[in-house]
Amino acid sequence: MLDLQEKVIHEARQGEAYAPFEGDPNPYRKKFYIESYGCAMNFNDSEIVASILNDEGFGATRNMEEADLILVNTCSIREKAEQTVRNRLNVFRGLKKDRPEMLVGVLGCMAERLKAKLLDEEKLVDMVVGPDAYRSLPALINEADGGQKAVNVLLSREETYADIAPVRLDTNGVSAFISIMRGCNNMCTFCVVPFTRGRERSRDPHSILAEAQDLFARGYKEVTLLGQNVDSYYYTTPGSEEEVTFANLLALVAQVSPQLRVRFSTSHPKDITDDVLQTMARYENICKCIHLPLQSGSTRVLQLMNRTYTKEWYLRKVDRIREVLPDCAITCDIISGFCTETEEDHQETLAVMAYGKFDLSYMYAYSERPGTLAQRRYPDDVPEEVKKRRLIEVVDLQRQLSQQNFEQEVGKTFTVLIEAESRRSDQDWSGRNSQGKVIVFPKEQYELKKGDYVIVKVHSATSGTLIGKIESIVEW
The missing domain is CATH 3.80.30.20 (tm_1862 like domain)
Incomplete structure (x- = not known):
């Protein structure tokens, strides 16, 4: 008998529980644009939504003017976050004046609380979708296309989206x-x-x-x-x-x-x-x-x-x-x-x-x-x-x-995962140590790429960044 950890690893490797996303099988007939606000959960939810939309023939775009569907994944944790979303929705309403066929939807935490205001009183959106209702997006899009008010804000005791492989949006690949x-x-x-x-x-x-x-x-x-x-x-x-x-x-x-x-x-x-x-x-x-x-x-x-x-x-x-x-x-x-x-x-x-x-x-x-x-x-x-x-x-x-x-980190040596080039110079790498602190260091003569691990010694610090120099490359 396999113990629990071995069993979980074994079954996952057999592909019984999860089918990884291998690229959309459809030619993208339409384009969607999505903005996410609030916590990391919201950004992850947007990746689940992107997967669902890909299966419906929607491809992502960074240009809101060319989108057939604009979605805003919202946060209600503070009043300022809600006001930011309202301001964006007014921008999108302006786009709809030139392209009335464009659909605008609100996802996430503002959906249930403000559905009536957003749809009826302020007429800012065409659809409102709660965090547990993303599977219903294709049907809701069809309803909104037909001129109906498209709403699903039902909460679930079971939904975890475990079978949906998120499409990684705006990722650094690391x-x-x-x-x-x-x-x-x-x-x-x-x-x-x-x-x-x-x-x-x-x-x-x-x-x-x-x-x-x-x-x-x-x-x-x-x-x-x-x-x-x-x-x-x-x-x-x-x-x-x-x-x-x-x-x-x-x-x-x-x-x-x-x-x-x-x-x-x-x-x-x-x-x-x-x-x-x-x-x-x-x-x-x-x-x-x-x-x-x-x-x-x-x-x-x-x-x-x-x-x-x-x-x-x-x-x-x-x-x-x-x-x-x-x-x-x-x-x-x-x-x-x-x-x-x-x-x-x-x-x-x-x-x-x-x-x-x-x-x-x-x-x-x-x-x-x-x-x-x-x-x-x-x-x-x-x-x-x-x-x-x-x-x-x-x-x-x-x-x-x-x-x-x-x-206190000056003089110490850390293993750093390279995440990107430094924002200030393409001659420097930026990454984080195990403690989550950002460390910036020169590329020097090393042939490195994002996702590589290096040993870096810190020689100076600001209140938010450590500055260091490569001591060696981690070999696996």
């Missing part, structure tokens, strides 16, 4: 996303995701592993496993007692090849386990970087957010990561000005940031989202000028922490 689960069961009071993406469900590990193997076979050297909360990944084979946890899945993907780097995002502090940390320590190609959203350093505010942990618990988790993975980078999310946040709460957040010494943070002023638990329960009572001032202080502190973290 790094790719793999969605491992959809939806979220965490009811954080500030977050709209559970209402726009539905309940949590994990994807079949056979299809995940086979997608990783296919990407590696096509020359990709890094995959990022995506989910709203990857640490809660859990899959049981129907009719079997076999189970796969996130730690198991990480090990499976790491075993595809030592040349394939594995990243993941996002982790919820309450769910990241010692098993995950020990698996990261065991495999060199699992990158030593964990995104561990904090949101607030105040236990009182964390309780209002329904984050299910205290400040002290979070700090102990940071300590445990440092203990098991001393060289691990930790990145973070911070929300300034959540409902009832006091100056003391804000100072606690700054203190936790200083203790955690985060390598990078994604920092925002609180933006009340309609339909969330916070909008229904708590007044958005922190004045905008106070939110902005506190956010500036958070950003300033993170800039100092990042500068310190980058300066």
Whole structure:
């Protein structure tokens, strides 16, 4: 009998669970243009949509003026993101005046919440499609072509798109996303995701592993496993007692090849386990970087957010990561000005940031989202000028922490995956180390290409980039 990991690898290699995309069989009769906003999940969803459209004879274009179909994959996490999408939709409405046959559709998280406004009141779009309804796109396009209002925003408890091979859009040919689960069961009071993406469900590990193997076979050297909360990944084979946890899945993907780097995002502090940390320590190609959203350093505010942990618990988790993975980078999310946040709460957040010494943070002023638990329960009572001032202080502190973290890397040597030429000079390469830090270094006399690994010694640093020099090439 094969054990579970061997069985998953064996079945995936037999092609039972996943058919890789081999190029569209149709001549592309029409063209689609797609823009994506928000999280990495949205960008990965756009690649799933591209695969579905390819099968219907639509080819991608970067020129919106020549598109027969324009799609906007939307984000509702903050008001600014929604306003950006509205501005783009007004641009596309202007294009339709000259080409009334062009169709415009909204995908993703804004779809369910604003379907009536977008279709009827503002007449900005011809179709509205939710995150779990992309398979219905061909039928919806036909409906919109016939002048009907085309809508499908139904959420699913089963849909994972496991059998659809994404078409990699705007890829560097080195790094790719793999969605491992959809939806979220965490009811954080500030977050709209559970209402726009539905309940949590994990994807079949056979299809995940086979997608990783296919990407590696096509020359990709890094995959990022995506989910709203990857640490809660859990899959049981129907009719079997076999189970796969996130730690198991990480090990499976790491075993595809030592040349394939594995990243993941996002982790919820309450769910990241010692098993995950020990698996990261065991495999060199699992990158030593964990995104561990904090949101607030105040236990009182964390309780209002329904984050299910205290400040002290979070700090102990940071300590445990440092203990098991001393060289691990930790990145973070911070929300300034959540409902009832006091100056003391804000100072606690700054203190936790200083203790955690985060390598990078994604920092925002609180933006009340309609339909969330916070909008229904708590007044958005922190004045905008106070939110902005506190956010500036958070950003300033993170800039100092990042500068310190980058300066500490000077003199160290790292294995770097080459991702692209430097934006500033075609005489330099740019890549990242295991901790996710960008390193720029001269090409010199070496004959290298994207996807190669090199050993680089760092000799200087800015607050966001390491500068180094090649010491050797990694030979496999």
